[in-house]
Amino acid sequence: MPETHVDPCGAVLERARALVEDRSLAHVRAWKTANPGALAIGYLPIYVPRPLFEALGCLPVALFGGGDELEIVRGDSYFQSYICHIPRSTLELGLSGHLDPLDGMVFPSICDVIRNLGGMWRMLFPDRYVAYLDIPQNFDMATGGRFFAHAMREIAEALGARGAKRLDAAALRRAIGGENARRASLERLDAIRRAEPWRLRASEAYLIARAGAGLPAATHRALVDEAVEAASRRPARLIDNARVVLRGSFCEQPPLDLIRSLEKAGCDIVDDDFQLGLRTIDGEIAVGEDEDPLDALARTYLQRGVATASRYIANDVKGAALVSRVRECGADGVVFAAASFCDPALLDQPMLEAALDRASIPHTSFKFAENNAQFQTIREQAGAFSDSVKLWGAER
Numbered sequence: 548m549p550e551t552h553v554d555p556c557g558a559v560l561e562r563a564r565a566l567v568e569d570r571s572l573a574h575v576r577a578w579k580t581a582n583p584g585a586l587a588i589g590y591l592p593i594y595v596p597r598p599l600f601e602a603l604g605c606l607p608v609a610l611f612g613g614g615d616e617l618e619i620v621r622g623d624s625y626f627q628s629y630i631c632h633i634p635r636s637t638l639e640l641g642l643s644g645h646l647d648p649l650d651g652m653v654f655p656s657i658c659d660v661i662r663n664l665g666g667m668w669r670m671l672f673p674d675r676y677v678a679y680l681d682i683p684q685n686f687d688m689a690t691g692g693r694f695f696a697h698a699m700r701e702i703a704e705a706l707g708a709r710g711a712k713r714l715d716a717a718a719l720r721r722a723i724g725g726e727n728a729r730r731a732s733l734e735r736l737d738a739i740r741r742a743e744p745w746r747l748r749a750s751e752a753y754l755i756a757r758a759g760a761g762l763p764a765a766t767h768r769a770l771v772d773e774a775v776e777a778a779s780r781r782p783a784r785l786i787d788n789a790r791v792v793l794r795g796s797f798c799e800q801p802p803l804d805l806i807r808s809l810e811k812a813g814c815d816i817v818d819d820d821f822q823l824g825l826r827t828i829d830g831e832i833a834v835g836e837d838e839d840p841l842d843a844l845a846r847t848y849l850q851r852g853v854a855t856a857s858r859y860i861a862n863d864v865k866g867a868a869l870v871s872r873v874r875e876c877g878a879d880g881v882v883f884a885a886a887s888f889c890d891p892a893l894l895d896q897p898m899l900e901a902a903l904d905r906a907s908i909p910h911t912s913f914k915f916a917e918n919n920a921q922f923q924t925i926r927e928q929a930g931a932f933s934d935s936v937k938l939w940g941a942e943r
């Protein structure tokens with residue numbers, strides 16, 4: 548094949564895909580072999596302070612369920628039918644041994660489903676470390692900040708008792724620096740698809756970002772940087788698509804083929820909330836010279852956590868944040884794609900839609916499950932939406 552036909556992004560995308568599809572966590576096993584005695588700690592969406600775990604010498608591993616390839620045998624028997632799919636597939640992964648490389652699990656306070664799953668985990672895996680992390684909903688540093696720092700210290704002490712390193716301010720500063728560098732690289736990746744979506748499709752950026760779920764920040768940053776460099780060498784293509792912002796997929800993830808279906812239907816997803824945990828802090832985590840880095844982690848979450856469904860702030864603030872994001876991205880409209888029965892996403896959606904209506908920004912919505920296999924209806928709906936915003940968007 549002539550060299551001009553070789554996709555510069557091919558190799559890095561293939562590596563990212565292998566990491567995303569590694570449901571048995573072989574890469575986590577490899578990390579543990581290379582770091583004897585170190586702990587790998589899984590966590591559910593959306594957010595945990597990853598630098599805390601890295602500072603303790605642990606590997607934080609974000610889990611996003613089982614996707615569309617995993618057969619659910621036992622997971623269904625633990626849950627009623629009218630909740631989302633991610634707890635069943637996560638339980639299936641645990642009961643079938645896929646998550647054995649993990650020494651513990653952290654369940655952040657996003658919704659009752661995750662809370663219940665945490666309780667079940669404690670009963671089903673009594674020898675493993677299990678923590679419920681109450682993310683603060685009071686955004687005052689003297690209250691919520693103190694509470695969050697205390698919760699993080701408790702995790703550090705519990706993991707220390709299981710062999711993790713002692714919490715050390717210098718190590719935490721270094722880990723925060725590593726997270727800031729990863730975050731900056733992810734921002735460069737996102738900037739490419741905002742400016743030139745043909746250079747890196749959303750489905751490709753998705754793979755590159757999600758590949759870091761179980762990688763140390765420095766390793767993931769190198770992968771993201773490689774993708775950014777490779778994308779810059781892709782030849783230009785002209786694609787007449789609608790530019791859309793996607794919201795609602797911060798926890799259970801849509802199947803990759805569903806994202807591709809949206810692209811094929813004429814939507815360039817220029818901004819999304821897939822794997823929001825990697826982007827929960829808006830900008831970098833700054834640590835003052837005399838500041839305890841743990842307080843800095845707490846403060847930054849309180850002050851610069853992105854407006855999303857698990858953050859209990861006024862609806863008009865969330866609506867204004869979405870409208871302003873649409874404008875910053877030069878998007879033509881918004882696609883709401885929430886997991887079926889996802890209470891946090893579906894409760895916020897009407898208020899967000901009202902804010903978009905007031906700003907005359909078109910939107911459409913659908914629901915999915917991580918194990919959906921048929922996308923024809925969604926593709927037709929997205930195609931009609933894309934056509935309509937392209938035809939009539941300029942008249943708004």
Ligand code: SF4
Pocket residue numbers: 631632633634657658659660661798799886888889890891892
């Ligand atoms: S998909 Fe929604 S309802 Fe289900 S666990 Fe995640 S946040 Fe909770």
